[in-house]
Structures are given as structure tokens and as C-alpha cells.
Amino acid sequence: MPVICRKAKSEDVNALHDLIQGYAAQGIMLPRSREALARNIGNFVVADDAGKLVGCGSLLKLGSDLVEIRSLGIADGYKGQGIGSKLVDALMAEAKEQRIPKVMALTYEVSFFQKNGFHIVDKEIFPEKVWTDCVNCPKQNNCDEIAVLKRIELMPEAAEMSYART
Numbered sequence: 001m002p003v004i005c006r007k008a009k010s011e012d013v014n015a016l017h018d019l020i021q022g023y024a025a026q027g028i029m030l031p032r033s034r035e036a037l038a039r040n041i042g043n044f045v046v047a048d049d050a051g052k053l054v055g056c057g058s059l060l061k062l063g064s065d066l067v068e069i070r071s072l073g074i075a076d077g078y079k080g081q082g083i084g085s086k087l088v089d090a091l092m093a094e095a096k097e098q099r100i101p102k103v104m105a106l107t108y109e110v111s112f113f114q115k116n117g118f119h120i121v122d123k124e125i126f127p128e129k130v131w132t133d134c135v136n137c138p139k140q141n142n143c144d145e146i147a148v149l150k151r152i153e154l155m156p157e158a159a160e161m162s163y164a165r166t
């Protein structure tokens with residue numbers, strides 16, 4: 001059975017926590033408590049290999065026109081198989097569904113994001129809200145992550161409606 005990408009469910013919280021915790025211990029991701037994951041489970045997509053959670057990613061809304069991809073990670077043994085790209089596609093589709101035109105990420109994996117259509121941007125272009133979580137980051141005054149951005153073409157709502165009717 002192929003690995004599938006799906007929305008996360010409350011039963012995924014423990015496995016999500018373990019995956020994120022593993023990367024947090026390496027300083028690649030910010031840690032997330034089980035409570036925070038349970039509260040925000042609706043923002044997560046996961047990769048599921050016959051019931052085993054092997055990847056995750058989430059969207060955090062930062063304004064009416066901007067979301068951030070967060071907590072994107074693939075389990076060891078599953079990298080390099082296109083699963084990360086599938087999760088990014090699912091998160092982009094979710095942003096489009098919510099009619100949010102700009103998707104950003106802060107990352108060390110610049111070439112992965114570039115392969116997925118993102119480009120490097122100056123961190124300064126983002127609003128203050130992007131940086132609120134930095135107080136929880138050990139590297140807060142020394143951030144070496146790179147900001148990347150991808151824009152989504154949104155059709156005007158009226159055009160989408162008339163298109164849907166034809």
C-alpha cells in the first residue's frame with residue numbers, strides 16, 4: 001500500500017509528538033507539547049504508511065494573506081521518496097482552500113523548498129507575528145534559518161463561481 005497524505009486526527013497526537021520531539025532534540029524544529037498538538041490538530045497533515053505515522057506538516061495562519069509551513073518532517077527511512085513534497089502539496093492545497101495567497105517557511109532545507117517552487121526572501125518582509133514563537137527557541141538571537149516563500153494564484157471568487165457553474 002502506498003504512503004498516503006491525510007488530515008491529522010486526534011489519535012495521531014502521540015505519534016506526532018514523538019516525530020516532532022525527535023527533530024526538536026536535534027534543534028531542527030521547535031518542540032510542541034501534546035496539549036498544543038491536540039489543540040491545533042486541525043492544522044496538521046500527516047503521511048500514513050498502513051497506520052504508521054511517517055511524516056507531518058502544519059500550517060499556521062499569520063494574517064489574512066500569509067501562512068507558515070511548520071513542523072514539516074519525515075521519519076528516518078522514509079526520506080527521499082517524495083513524501084515531503086506530497087505533504088507540501090497538501091498544505092498548499094489547504095492554503096488555497098482558505099484563499100491565502102502567500103505561504104512561507106523558515107528552514108535549513110532551502111533546496112528542498114526550492115524544488116517545491118519556493119524562493120528565498122528577506123526575513124524582514126514578514127510581520128512581527130512570524131517571530132512570536134522565537135521566544136521559545138534556543139537560537140532566538142542567533143537565528144540562522146532561511147525564509148522561503150511561495151505565492152498561490154487565486155482566481156477572483158466571482159470567477160471561480162462562474163467557472164464552477166459552466
Ligand SMILES: CC(C)(COP(=O)(O)OP(=O)(O)OC[C@H]1O[C@@H](n2cnc3c(N)ncnc32)[C@H](O)[C@@H]1OP(=O)(O)O)[C@@H](O)C(=O)NCCC(=O)NCCS
Pocket residue numbers: 023028069070071072073074075078079080081082083084085086105106107108109111112115
Ligand atoms: C526536508 C524533508 C521534509 C524533505 O522530505 P522528503 O520526503 O525527504 O523530500 P522529497 O523526497 O519529497 O524530496 C523532493 C525533492 O527535494 C530533494 N530534497 C529532499 N531533501 C533535500 C535536502 N535536504 N536537500 C536538497 N534536496 C532535497 C529531493 O532530492 C527531491 O528532488 P527530486 O524531486 O529532484 O528527486 C525531510 O528531509 C526532513 O524531514 N528533514 C528533516 C526535518 C526538516 O528539516 N524539516 C524542514 C523544516 S521547515
